Amino acid sequence: MRRSTATIHGWLLLLPAMVFLVAFTHWPAVATLVDSLYGTPRPRRPAAFVGLDNYAQVVNDPIFWQALVNNLWFAVGTIPVSIALALLMAVWVNDRLPGRTLVRMAYFTPTVLPMIAVANIWLFFYTPQYGLLAQLLSPFGLSAQNWLGSRETALACVTAVAVWKEAGFFMIFYLAALQQIAPSLGEAAALEGASRWQFFRRVQFPLLMPTTLFVLINAVINAFRTVDHIVVMTRGGPDNATALLLFRIYELGFVFWDTSLAAALTVLLLVALGLLAFLQYGVLEKRVHYR
Amino acid sequence: MSTTRSTPAPYEPSGLALTLETVAAWLLAVIWILPLAYAVWTAFHPAAYSANFVLTAPLTLENFAKAWEAAPFARYFLNTAILVTLILCCQFVLCTLAAYAFARYDFPGSGVAFALVLAQLMIMPDILIVENYKTMARLGVLDTIPAIALPHIASAFGIFLLRQTFKTVPKELDDAARVEGASAIQVLLKVYVPLARPIYLAYGLVSVSYHWNNFLWPLIVTNSVEARPLTVGLQVFSSGDQGIDWSIICAATLMTSAPLLVGFLLFQRQFVQSFMRAGIR
Numbered sequence: 001m002r003r004s005t006a007t008i009h010g011w012l013l014l015l016p017a018m019v020f021l022v023a024f025t026h027w028p029a030v031a032t033l034v035d036s037l038y039g040t041p042r043p044r045r046p047a048a049f050v051g052l053d054n055y056a057q058v059v060n061d062p063i064f065w066q067a068l069v070n071n072l073w074f075a076v077g078t079i080p081v082s083i084a085l086a087l088l089m090a091v092w093v094n095d096r097l098p099g100r101t102l103v104r105m106a107y108f109t110p111t112v113l114p115m116i117a118v119a120n121i122w123l124f125f126y127t128p129q130y131g132l133l134a135q136l137l138s139p140f141g142l143s144a145q146n147w148l149g150s151r152e153t154a155l156a157c158v159t160a161v162a163v164w165k166e167a168g169f170f171m172i173f174y175l176a177a178l179q180q181i182a183p184s185l186g187e188a189a190a191l192e193g194a195s196r197w198q199f200f201r202r203v204q205f206p207l208l209m210p211t212t213l214f215v216l217i218n219a220v221i222n223a224f225r226t227v228d229h230i231v232v233m234t235r236g237g238p239d240n241a242t243a244l245l246l247f248r249i250y251e252l253g254f255v256f257w258d259t260s261l262a263a264a265l266t267v268l269l270l271v272a273l274g275l276l277a278f279l280q281y282g283v284l285e286k287r288v289h290y291r
Numbered sequence: 292m293s294t295t296r297s298t299p300a301p302y303e304p305s306g307l308a309l310t311l312e313t314v315a316a317w318l319l320a321v322i323w324i325l326p327l328a329y330a331v332w333t334a335f336h337p338a339a340y341s342a343n344f345v346l347t348a349p350l351t352l353e354n355f356a357k358a359w360e361a362a363p364f365a366r367y368f369l370n371t372a373i374l375v376t377l378i379l380c381c382q383f384v385l386c387t388l389a390a391y392a393f394a395r396y397d398f399p400g401s402g403v404a405f406a407l408v409l410a411q412l413m414i415m416p417d418i419l420i421v422e423n424y425k426t427m428a429r430l431g432v433l434d435t436i437p438a439i440a441l442p443h444i445a446s447a448f449g450i451f452l453l454r455q456t457f458k459t460v461p462k463e464l465d466d467a468a469r470v471e472g473a474s475a476i477q478v479l480l481k482v483y484v485p486l487a488r489p490i491y492l493a494y495g496l497v498s499v500s501y502h503w504n505n506f507l508w509p510l511i512v513t514n515s516v517e518a519r520p521l522t523v524g525l526q527v528f529s530s531g532d533q534g535i536d537w538s539i540i541c542a543a544t545l546m547t548s549a550p551l552l553v554g555f556l557l558f559q560r561q562f563v564q565s566f567m568r569a570g571i572r
Contacts, residue, residue, distance in 0.1 A: 003398075006396050006397060006398050007398040007399060009392075009396060009398075009475055010392045010396035010397075010398035010401060011392075011398065011400075013388045013389060013391055013392035013396070013475075014388070014389050014392045014393075014404060016384070016385050016388060016389075016445075017385040017386065017388065017389035017408075017445045017450060018389070018404065018407075018445075019445075020385065020441070020444055020445035021407065021408060021411060021445045021447070023426070023441075024416060024419075024423060024426070024441060024442040024445070025410070025411045025414055025416060025419065025442075025445075026407065026410070026414075027422075027426075028419040028422035028423050028426065029414050029419060029422075031422045031425075032419060032421065032422045035421075035422065085319075088319075089316075089319070092312060092315070092316040092319075093316070095303055095304060095309075095312065096303060097309070097312065097313045097316055098313055099317070100316075101559075102320070103316050103317060103320040104563070105556075105559060106320035106321070106323045106324040107319070107320060107323055108555075108562075108563060109323070109324060109327060109552075109555070110323065110326075110327075112500055112548075112551045112552060112554075112555045112562070113327070113504075113548045113551070113552065114503065114504035114506070114521075114522050114525075114547060114548055114551075115504060115506065116504070116506045116522045116525060116526055117522075117525060117544045117545075117547055117548045118326060118327075120525070120529055120540055120541075120544045121326045121327070121329065121330045121541065121544060122326060124329075124333070124537050124540075124541070125326055125329065132325075132329055164323065164326075168323070172563055186301045186302050187301055189301070189302075190301030190302070196302050196304075199302055221413075221415070224418075225415060225417045225418060227507060228506040228507060228522075231506070231507070231510070231526070232526060232529075232530075246417075246418060246507075249418075249420065249421065250420065250507065250511070253420065253421040253424070254420075254424075254511055259421050259425070262421045263421055263422070266418060266419065266421060266422075269418060270413075270414060270418065273413055273414075273418075274413060277413045
């Protein structure tokens with residue numbers, strides 16, 4: 001095939017996907033940046049260039065800081081816990097336990113359920129007096145505790161839902177990786193007299209590092225885009241105790257219709273995600289692979 | 292997946308360790324399934340038993356009937372079915388063509404183009420809601436099913452996955468087909484696509500369950516019964532002010548998750564393996 005024909009064919013094949021990618025990913029990303037430098041257009045008043053005013057407003061808004069701190073806590077709560085649980089689940093299900101198919105099914109089921117639907121169930125779970133949690137805890141005098149209604153517990157409650165939802169999903173990747181570890185490694189370690197913990201710590205865990213990196217990247221992304229359950233369970237309340245960044249963007253853009261502020265916040269979120277991606281791929285990737 | 296071994300592997304637990312591990316694994320499994328079990332209990336019993344666990348409680352399907360009548364769920368089901376079909380078909384076509392270009396064509400700009408595709412993994416449509424809403428308004432498609440679908444039909448994930456698969460197809464097969472006089476598109480359809488069938492199944496399952504469950508973007512762009520998918524319909528229904536009781540909400544919740552849940556229970560192995568294939572890059 002001549003080179004020019006290959007070029008034309010290549011680009012023609014690429015064209016349909018590129019049109020949609022540019023229209024709904026690249027262009028909106030650039031437009032968000034531009035819009036964040038203009039005021040929100042109102043009827044009879046077109047948008048005026050305001051420079052960095054929107055960013056100043058966002059940064060001076062205490063709710064932004066609250067949402068940022070909440071989101072960081074949400075990330076700190078979901079990422080390590082769901083990864084550790086996923087690993088534990090995978091190690092368990094990988095062993096020949098009685099009924100392991102059922103156990104694996106139980107772990108994985110939350111993944112196929114819509115977040116919006118499970119949020120409804122968890123909402124009832126947390127209800128004071130009548131909810132299952134209240135009934136379980138009533139011997140300890142905690143049945144009146146309003147789990148989602150008080151500032152101290154609401155964020156932890158929505159974090160627990162996210163962990164429950166995604167741990168089983170991550171388990172699958174660990175399970176696949178565990179099953180690819182050659183059995184001869186276990187036999188060799190046993191000959192050397194390694195304990196099970198040593199085998200896990202020195203052989204299995206290092207071999208699982210590429211999987212951990214993959215799962216980590218997914219967990220980080222999820223920590224910043226999982227807001228469905230916030231909309232259902234708390235609407236960011238009480239008193240913004242569960243407002244996360246993407247929820248705040250939704251609120252600014254589609255509840256208060258201040259699209260310029262929402263655009264500025266979107267840019268900040270994209271920059272943060274970009275930095276995190278850079279850190280993960282650039283720094284961690286080098287230490288992960290055994291080659 | 293499970294290999295048949297005559298002797299147990301050296302680090303398989305046995306005796307007390309096995310018992311402890313089994314108990315712990317089962318305990319976690321019970322905790323994990325508890326919310327769903329709870330919803331099933333509440334949905335199949337009269338409201339009086341929704342927080343009252345007696346084994347003699349009468350079973351009923353009335354909650355499902357009430358939920359079905361209280362909101363246009365049939366329409367929501369239809370909308371979601373149209374939505375996921377539309378997205379899946381478009382994704383298959385677009386991602387296949389693009390993946391073929393990246394896997395088998397060497398042309399100037401392909402590196403930059405691939406980087407632009409991968410950028411979508413980080414700059415997700417889920418986050419660009421404000422600007423995409425404006426785009427839909429300009430296109431005049433607000434409150435329609437295509438508006439929900441448009442941002443998702445060119446999927447970086449799908450392109451990447453299929454490109455990796457196409458790269459494993461032996462070049463000789465490609466060359467042989469071309470010697471026979473097949474055109475580029477014929478080679479793609481006759482050689483590459485059939486060989487990648489398991490990946491299409493895997494990607495299809497992941498895509499369908501993602502878009503069946505997607506919520507925030509459809510909530511923003513739709514505003515009427517004619518366009519709303521199930522997730523948004525469920526939210527509108529359960530957040531109504533008229534104080535619907537919990538058993539009916541649980542019934543509606545189970546109803547909306549039922550197709551995926553039943554599909555998962557029937558095809559558990561394929562589901563799990565699909566998610567695994569789609570995730571391993």
